Amino acid sequence: AQSVTQPDIHITVSEGASLELRCNYSYGATPYLFWYVQSPGQGLQLLLKYFSGDTLVQGIKGFEAEFKRSQSSFNLRKPSVHWSDAAEYFCAVGTTGTASKLTFGTGTRLQVTL
Amino acid sequence: NAGVTQTPKFQVLKTGQSMTLQCAQDMNHEYMSWYRQDPGMGLRLIHYSVGAGITDQGEVPNGYNVSRSTTEDFPLRLLSAAPSQTSVYFCASVQRWNTGELFFGEGSRLTVL
Numbered sequence: 001a002q003s004v005t006q007p008d009i010h011i012t013v014s015e016g017a018s019l020e021l022r023c024n025y026s027y028g029a030t031p032y033l034f035w036y037v038q039s040p041g042q043g044l045q046l047l048l049k050y051f052s053g054d055t056l057v058q059g060i061k062g063f064e065a066e067f068k069r070s071q072s073s074f075n076l077r078k079p080s081v082h083w084s085d086a087a088e089y090f091c092a093v094g095t096t097g098t099a100s101k102l103t104f105g106t107g108t109r110l111q112v113t114l
Numbered sequence: 115n116a117g118v119t120q121t122p123k124f125q126v127l128k129t130g131q132s133m134t135l136q137c138a139q140d141m142n143h144e145y146m147s148w149y150r151q152d153p154g155m156g157l158r159l160i161h162y163s164v165g166a167g168i169t170d171q172g173e174v175p176n177g178y179n180v181s182r183s184t185t186e187d188f189p190l191r192l193l194s195a196a197p198s199q200t201s202v203y204f205c206a207s208v209q210r211w212n213t214g215e216l217f218f219g220e221g222s223r224l225t226v227l
Contacts, residue, residue, distance in 0.1 A: 009154075036216075043118075043204055043218030044157075090156060101147065101172065102216065106156040 002027040002093045006105035013081050014113050021076040021108050023091030032094040033074040034102065035065055039087045047089075050074065061085070086112045116140050120205050120219035127195045127226045135190040135222050137205030143217070145208045146188040147172070148180065150201040151221075157204065163188055195226045 003026045013019055025031055032051050036044040048059025055067040065076045074091060088109045092102040121136045139146065147162035149172075159172030163182040177199060179191040188207075192199060202223050206216040 004156075006156075041220075043206075043220050044216070045218070046215045049215065101159060101162050103159075103173075104149075104157040106154055 004105035010109045012111040019078045023074045025093045034092040036090045118219040137188045139207040143207035143209045149204045
């Protein structure tokens with residue numbers, strides 16, 4: 001069975017600073033990988049996804065993520081954080097034919113200081 | 115399009131009571147699922163459906179029941195509520211298996227006393 005680890009429970013960055021959120025997955029074959037963002041009191045919104053091809057994927061709101069098979073990682077990055085990026089971020093893994101059956105990490109809460 | 119609509123948004127139950135969380139989507143999506151979100155545990159899959167008339171269990175199905183009589187609706191039933199079922203519940207839908215983009219409802223916060 002697949003699993004996802006997000007080692008950082010809470011991260012604080014200053015506005016304008018760069019950001020990297022870590023995600024490690026466990027799955028025997030090539031996974032489908034996702035990053036979702038959840039604002040307070042809201043559902044989750046897809047930031048970006050990796051299925052195959054280019055290992056550097058671009059998403060919405062200026063986010064990108066890089067798939068590194070050798071490290072079983074899919075870290076999320078943003079060059080310059082905005083105060084509105086404060087939210088909880090979830091990494092998720094899925095498999096072929098199971099789009100409605102994702103396995104989520106425990107989340108990383110991002111705080112942005114002005 | 116309203117997207118994914120969940121009702122109610124808040125509910126308080128007593129132990130042993132039953133209730134149904136409603137979920138409806140108007141995007142003609144094939145796949146639907148229910149997750150629960152608990153602090154420090156992320157989202158865990160309760161049940162999912164790959165089409166009308168087809169449902170299956172996820173990671174934490176005990177104490178919950180689902181049915182999928184139409185493409186649009188996917189209600190989640192709590193048969194006899196327990197305090198361990200206090201959580202925020204999210205319904206999600208996705209059009210096809212190969213897109214991976216789940217559309218989430220805004221959540222239903224359930225408290226069981």
